[in-house]
Every structure is written in C-alpha cells, then in structure tokens.
Amino acid sequence: MNHATSNAVRAGAARGLLEFRGTFTNPPDLFGYLYMPVLFVVLGFFLSGEEVDGAATNYGAVTYSGGLVLMLIMLGTLAVAQVLAAEREDGTFLRAKAIPHGMLGYGVAKVVHLLSMSAVAVALTVVPGLFLVEGFGPPSWGAALTLVWVCVLGLLAMAPIGATLGALISNPRAVGLMMIPIMALLMLSGVLFPLELLPDWVLTVARALPVYWLGQGVRAGTLPTDYAALELAGAWQLPAVAAVLAAWAVVGSLVALRVLRRMARRESGSRVQAAREKAMKRVL
C-alpha cells in the first residue's frame, strides 16, 4: 500500500468516525437504529412466560435472539442500500469520485460507520436482554465469543448484498421494494417460525443462504446449550456457520465491488443533476 492509499484509508476511517458521532446528534437517524432493540425487549419480556418444549428456555428468549438476527440482517442490507442509494442521488458519491483515492476513502468510511453503529445497536440489544429477558444470554464465555464473531462475520456477509442492491436501485425511494427479497430471506432464516414447517427443497435453499447460518450462530451464542437439539441438525454446526458466512462475505464482496465500480464509472455531474430535477418534481 503506497502513501496515497494508506492516507486515503486513514482519512476514510476518520470520516466514518465523524459520521458515527454525527448519527448520535441526529434524532431521526438514531431512532432508526434504536427502535428495534426497544421493540424486542418489550416482546421478549412478555413472551418469557411460554416455556419451550425440550429445552430449558422460553419463547421470550428465542424471539429475542431472533430479533437480534433480524436487526443484523436489516443493518447489513436495508441500511447499507439506503445510504448508498441516497448518497448516490445527492452527489456525496460523486464528490468522493472527484478527489484522488476518494472512492477508497468513501468505502472505508462506510465500513467503519456500519461496524461501529452495528456494535452500538447489538450492545443495546444484548445488554438489556441479559437483565430483562429470562433465558437469554450466552451460556458461557465461549458462547459470548461465538456471538461476537458471528455478528461481525454476519454483517460482512450481509453488507455486500445490501451494497449490490443499493447500487442497482437508482431511486432511493424505491429501496422499500427491497423489503420483498429481505422478507423472503428472513422467512428462510428460521427466525420467524421453525424451519421444519417448510418443504425439503426450501430447506435446501435455506442452507445455501447466509441468513440461516447467521440465525444459528446467534442462537448458539445466546441460548442455552441444550437448545441445539431443536436445530435442524440437532446440534450446533459452528464450523459450517463460519464457512458459509465467510464464503458469502468473500464472494459477495467481489460481486459488490464489480457492481459498485460499474455504478461509480457511470456517475457524473449531469446524472446527479438529473436525479435532482426528478426529486424536485416529486416535491412539487
């Protein structure tokens, strides 16, 4: 790495931290990141009376760990796509393109911002859960460590999906359409309902997707050890979790970089101008 690129990486990291700080001074943004933890604490609290058959835990805790998975998926896909689509429309992206190594700095800033905001959101979900949701929490230090790497690897596996979708969507207001594939992903994660209810071929598809393994990893990190018996395989498959998530992270990043490069090449002043005129028309 030469001087100019390492300089851009440092500038990008500084930008990410500045944006991270900025999020806390902007109530609407902050709400976007924090309403889910609050929602799930309430849900988990009320469901904690329902015992799960075959494991020393309750539906409150299971739902709560599902909430954590949901949040990671949303942060990785929807939040990333939204930011990318919006910043492309408003010209933030073009500014980065107009300075030397600006795109590199921009990318680093986005990763730093995503990871730091996610760390806060995860901490704000996990910590209250430990106290307020019975049966939720890592059963051992090993499980706690599992939870950490699963969260990081899970985000790295999801973010390229969000970035690719965000690059393909030209209108930031169309990001809502992304909810359709995201909801489909969610259903296949085993978070909303037990996967046994689904036909076999759907399970095969689910096993190829990162969400299922993210869900299992989070459950392994936050639910009692004997809950493993209720998984499809009847046990935690942590090596598989790591392998599938890492594969999605690597392949996803390669695809996302290609798509992002193509998008970046096409970006110019007149495109931003056209987007601006379109947006103005919508307002009027």
Add this chain to the structure above:
Amino acid sequence: MTSTPTTRTSRAQAQATDAVAEPVIRVRDLRMSYGSTEVLRGVDFVARRGEVVALLGPNGAGKTTTVEILEGFRKRSGGDVEVLGTDPQHGGEDWRAGLGVVLQSWRDHGRWRVRDLLHHFGRFHAPYSTPDRVRPHDTDELLERVGLAEHAHQRINKLSGGQRRRLDVAIGVVGRPEVLFLDEPTAGFDPRARRDFHDLVHDIVDSDDTTVLLTTHDLDEAEKLADRILVLAGGTIVADGSVEQLSALVERDSEVSWSLHGQRNVHTTDSPARHVAELYAEHGEDLTDLRVSRASLEDVYMELVRRHESGDADEAVHEFAKGIR
C-alpha cells in the same frame, strides 16, 4: 465591456511575455453519440497553462458532455483527448490529483460542518504535495479567502445558496489543481452573487496559474471571466478567440449615441469616426455623453447561432476559423 479587473493584469502580462505556455488540455476531433444522436461531431481545441477558457453555447449543445469527458466521468465515442498529458479515460488517481472539479452541491453532506468537510477533502491531496505546490491549501486560510471563515463551524444545510457555492469552489480548489472545471457555475445566481463569484474565481486561479475551463450560457459571464471564448454549436466549435477577436468577425455597423440639450440620439453607421467628427464640428461643447459601441459579444453569439440554425453552420465554421487563425 472593455473593463478588465485589475487582478488580471499580471496574468495578461505573463501571457504577453511568455506567449506559448504549454497546452494543458488538448482535444482533437472529439465525438460523442448517445444512441443515434450525435451530440459532438468533431470538437477541437487547446487550453494552455494559466488560461481561462469559456465554453459557450446554447442549451443541449454538448457543453456538459465535453466537460464530463475531460473530467474522466464520461466515455467518449471517438477522437483524442488529453488532460495534463493523459487520456482521461485511463487517468488514474495520481492524474486526478491534478484536477479540480467544482460540483453543484445540493443536499449532500448537509449535516457536516463547513470546516470539517473542507478539511476532510483536503486530506486526500496531502500525498501529492510538492515543494513548489504545497497541497492541500490550509483549511482556515482557504475558508477566509472564500468568505466562509465566520461560518466555519456551521452545518452545511444552514448555509445560503451563495455560501454553498463558495464552499463548492473551495472544495474544488483545496488540492491546488492545475486544471479546474466549472460547469455552469452561476446558474440561478443574482447579479451581486455572480459578481462576487467571479472575483473569487479570479483571485483563486490567478495565484496558482490554474487553467480553467468553464461552461456557461451567460455571455456576460464568459466575457468577464475568460481570456478566450469557444462557441460550441451543432456539435463543433464554431468560434475560438478573445471577445475582441470574435466581435471583429461579425461585420456590424457601430452604434453612435449622444446627448444634445438633454435629448438622447442614436445613429448607426459603418464609419463611426467620421460621424463623431461631424457631430463635434456641428455641435462642439454642447455634445455630451458620447458613446460608440461595436457589436457586443451577444450580437456575435446571436449571429453565430442564427447562422448555425439557418443551416450554413459549416460555412460559418470555416469563416470563423479562417478569421482567427
């Protein structure tokens, strides 16, 4: 029309003594088509170090397209283009470090503070600093120069339109570029803001010997800012020269106007000197507020565009090219 801001004297002198500065932008037979529509049909021009060149033309003439190709933001369909000795299509990050692009801000970075943003963008230029071109500009000094010092800690979405444009310029020049691109820089400005903006651009580019390429459809702006004007119409450069050179090309009668006993008179003639002499012989000291005006840039421009639209564009091109070279 003839008044020149004093800040430009040094540049003019430098150009007079060192007549052939090196070319910084070189465009030969540039072509661009969108589908079957040909927007640029062979554009040729050169811009030298320290020159301010205005690209003038009606809407849709391809001004923005030309600039975006030079900025490396758009692929061309044909022709040769060189900016700072490199084809923009293959220009890497090091090449980009020599360029400044003034973008039209909209609502990007709205929550950033003015100083933070300028400082952030400046950081990317630091590795390209050389002893005779220290990069980037000092953030506070630059804010002072663009008149934003007192707004340094303000959020960008709280700035007025004019202040945002000043910030856009500051961001464009923070890396002390050798070439600066300004695309329709003062669209939507009031006259006062426009004049301030022109002073600012002069101030900044004069001290760094920056080559500037600006697009505009405002004749007044082209005349005030540019050393040389290129008129783009019908996908080619139909005129290339200083305002004086361009005016000389359009054969127009001069207009003589004067006041006599509080009464205003106007007379159009092809020999203004004789008319003035006759007037003086007749009225002597009673003659006041005498003015002789040649074809203005606007006349020239209208004439050019008229010829182009009436179909003898090619003829017009040859005629003008002949006149200037």
